Amino acid sequence: MNAHQHARVLSAAALSSDAFSGSVDPSAFKLSMRQIASPVGIITTREGDLRNGLTATSICSVSMEPPTMLVCVNRNASAEKTIAASGAFAINMLADAQHPVARLFSTPKLCPEDRFAGGQWSELVTGAPILEGAVATFDCVVQECITSGSHNLYIGRVIATRSLDQDILLYRDGAFRRLESIN
Numbered sequence: 227m228n229a230h231q232h233a234r235v236l237s238a239a240a241l242s243s244d245a246f247s248g249s250v251d252p253s254a255f256k257l258s259m260r261q262i263a264s265p266v267g268i269i270t271t272r273e274g275d276l277r278n279g280l281t282a283t284s285i286c287s288v289s290m291e292p293p294t295m296l297v298c299v300n301r302n303a304s305a306e307k308t309i310a311a312s313g314a315f316a317i318n319m320l321a322d323a324q325h326p327v328a329r330l331f332s333t334p335k336l337c338p339e340d341r342f343a344g345g346q347w348s349e350l351v352t353g354a355p356i357l358e359g360a361v362a363t364f365d366c367v368v369q370e371c372i373t374s375g376s377h378n379l380y381i382g383r384v385i386a387t388r389s390l391d392q393d394i395l396l397y398r399d400g401a402f403r404r405l406e407s408i409n
């Protein structure tokens with residue numbers, strides 16, 4: 227093994243999670259996360275007549291080819307089981323005026339149909355609910371599910387999308403917020 231290879235092996239060993247038995251203080255982690263402004267979406271799903279969903283900020287794109295998106299869903303969220311069972315979900319990124327919908331879909335234990343009382347809903351291809359007036363919607367088929375800690379990470383293949391040119395809803399430090407231009 228040359229010096230370069232040796233250094234790579236050493237750094238791989240140092241970076242393996244086994245090398246760190248402890249973990250960061252959860253309140254410090256939470257405080258750092260509160261500083262980040264994130265776009266807000268509603269992840270929806272349907273199995274037969276049962277519709278459900280949750281408000282989420284852990285949403286991002288994964289790849290262009292094929293078009294895929296990632297959502298991180300707590301395994302305790304009531305909608306998680308429906309995503310797993312149906313194999314499909316939709317992401318509805320909210321316009322700033324849609325903050326009441328975000329509140330409905332983040333109210334714990336609310337009856338799923340009461341959540342859908344806010345806003346007008348339709349569907350695209352999978353049947354997962356699509357919110358009228360959302361900034362961007364992505365109708366997805368589950369391609370992969372990875373369990374990590376408390377959450378299931380769903381990678382969805384985007385099979386339909388649509389968008390509207392308007393300001394997205396943000397969430398930072400426990401509050402819903404609007405975009406502001408600095409120009």
Ligand SMILES: Cc1cc2nc3c(=O)[nH]c(=O)nc-3n(C[C@H](O)[C@H](O)[C@H](O)COP(=O)(O)O)c2cc1C
Nearest residue numbers: 280281282283284299300303304331332334335397
């Ligand atoms: C702004 C905001 C962002 C959230 N982001 C996520 C998220 O990315 N993933 C998640 O599992 N829960 C997230 N939650 C929590 C869920 O919305 C909430 O736990 C869920 O609606 C509870 O649903 P249930 O009562 O049907 O289980 C977020 C809540 C808020 C207010």
